[in-house]
Amino acid sequence: MGIKGLTSLHLMGFFYRTIRMVENGIKPLYVFDGKPPELKAGVLSKRLALRKEAQEEGEEAKETGTAEDVDRFARRTVKVTREHNEECRRLLGLMGIPFVVVYAAGSEDMDTLTFHAPVLLRHLTFSEARKTPISEINLDKALEGLEMNMSQFIELCILLGCDYLEPIKGVGPKSALKLIREHGNLGAVIEHLREKTAAKEDAAKDEDGKKKKGGIVVPEEWPWEEAKKFFEHPDVTPAKDVEVDWTSPDVEGLVQFLVTEKGFNEDRVRKGADKLSKFLNTKQQGRLDGFFTAKPKTEPKKGKETEKGKKGTKRKADDKDKKDAGSSKKSKTKK
DNA sequence: ACTCTGTCTCAAGACGCC
DNA sequence: TTAATTGAGACAGAGT
DNA sequence: GGCGTCC
Numbered sequence: 001m002g003i004k005g006l007t008s009l010h011l012m013g014f015f016y017r018t019i020r021m022v023e024n025g026i027k028p029l030y031v032f033d034g035k036p037p038e039l040k041a042g043v044l045s046k047r048l049a050l051r052k053e054a055q056e057e058g059e060e061a062k063e064t065g066t067a068e069d070v071d072r073f074a075r076r077t078v079k080v081t082r083e084h085n086e087e088c089r090r091l092l093g094l095m096g097i098p099f100v101v102v103y104a105a106g107s108e109d110m111d112t113l114t115f116h117a118p119v120l121l122r123h124l125t126f127s128e129a130r131k132t133p134i135s136e137i138n139l140d141k142a143l144e145g146l147e148m149n150m151s152q153f154i155e156l157c158i159l160l161g162c163d164y165l166e167p168i169k170g171v172g173p174k175s176a177l178k179l180i181r182e183h184g185n186l187g188a189v190i191e192h193l194r195e196k197t198a199a200k201e202d203a204a205k206d207e208d209g210k211k212k213k214g215g216i217v218v219p220e221e222w223p224w225e226e227a228k229k230f231f232e233h234p235d236v237t238p239a240k241d242v243e244v245d246w247t248s249p250d251v252e253g254l255v256q257f258l259v260t261e262k263g264f265n266e267d268r269v270r271k272g273a274d275k276l277s278k279f280l281n282t283k284q285q286g287r288l289d290g291f292f293t294a295k296p297k298t299e300p301k302k303g304k305e306t307e308k309g310k311k312g313t314k315r316k317a318d319d320k321d322k323k324d325a326g327s328s329k330k331s332k333t334k335k
Numbered sequence: 336a337c338t339c340t341g342t343c344t345c346a347a348g349a350c351g352c353c
Numbered sequence: 354t355t356a357a358t359t360g361a362g363a364c365a366g367a368g369t
Numbered sequence: 370g371g372c373g374t375c376c
Contacts, residue, residue: 008376009348016349082354123360170368172339215369263376268350338369344362350375 008262010084011091015258018097019272022279027246030092030099032085094254095276096247111162113139114154114231148180154231155186158224165227168193170216186224193218249276 161167258264
């Protein structure tokens with residue numbers, strides 16, 4: 001029953017995606033993620049359970065469901081094995097595209113900016129088909145909009161919860177921003193919060209049985225200063241030590257690999273290789289235009305709020321008497 | 336009223352023909 | 354050698 | 370734009 005081919009989806013993806021980028025003036029550098037940090041072990045095991053469940057349901061669907069269901073499930077279940085990884089690297093090598101392997105990639109949103117990346121592009125991986133527009137976040141603009149310096153920005157991000165420290169419950173985007181604004185720096189904020197907590201505890205002590213929860217509590221151990229140092233001086237290989245060369249593709253090698261070994265259409269492969277060498281050789285390049293459809297919303301929203309999307313969240317006013325709305329556990333609507 | 340958090344859901348390739 | 358992700362949005366509910 | 374094909 002299987003459609004047995006389809007063993008090269010990953011290569012197809014890399015091949016065509018890369019070509020598309022190159023055509024549009026992007027010189028990609030692939031970063032292969034090493035192992036995830038153990039910090040997340042707990043979370044991972046939790047997800048494992050969920051996934052297992054999902055898989056079981058998938059199995060079930062396989063028997064009762066429609067063809068689309070099966071197909072869909074199959075796509076989710078594709079394993080990325082080491083072979084796939086190696087093949088991808090081999091492919092990139094033949095294409096003349098550099099790549100590196102890293103072992104700690106906490107690269108998310110603002111975290112990335114804290115590492116002084118000047119520009120952050122989000123949603124790049126969403127093919128243009130999706131409605132999600134690509135957004136560009138410029139560090140300088142962001143700082144300007146926040147009226148902050150880099151130090152404050154880093155501290156703000158730490159307050160919001162970076163991957164390396166427990167987030168402080170009760171402090172979200174708004175409060176964090178406000179706190180930093182009011183106190184000027186994270187040290188003062190922490191001090192302030194600790195004092196507050198202490199005061200409440202004292203008050204509670206008198207009454208004994210009163211409410212225990214004293215507002216926002218900063219964890220005992222909260223080495224934010226170290227985190228900050230880490231952001232300022234990340235433990236990375238200096239750029240100059242990394243080899244990043246974009247070279248001409250090895251056409252025959254590609255043909256050998258993709259056509260002979262993987263059964264790709266030779267014309268397509270050669271055509272792709274042509275594009276690669278053409279665009280990689282010509283120094284000049286078109287801009288990003290054309291790679292994405294349009295970027296309707298630009299960010300220059302001065303005021304505060306560098307985060308563009310935030311405003312949404314309109315509560316659904318019509319939530320009348322919807323009784324147990326929230327209790328729907330994992331009731332998957334299966335067909 | 337507003338803010339924050341937790342939980343859940345959804346989808347993820349690329350091309351080309353019509 | 355396996356297992357395993359990511360990001361976004363919506364919503365409900367508890368906290369202040 | 371939706372849908373079949375690529376492999």
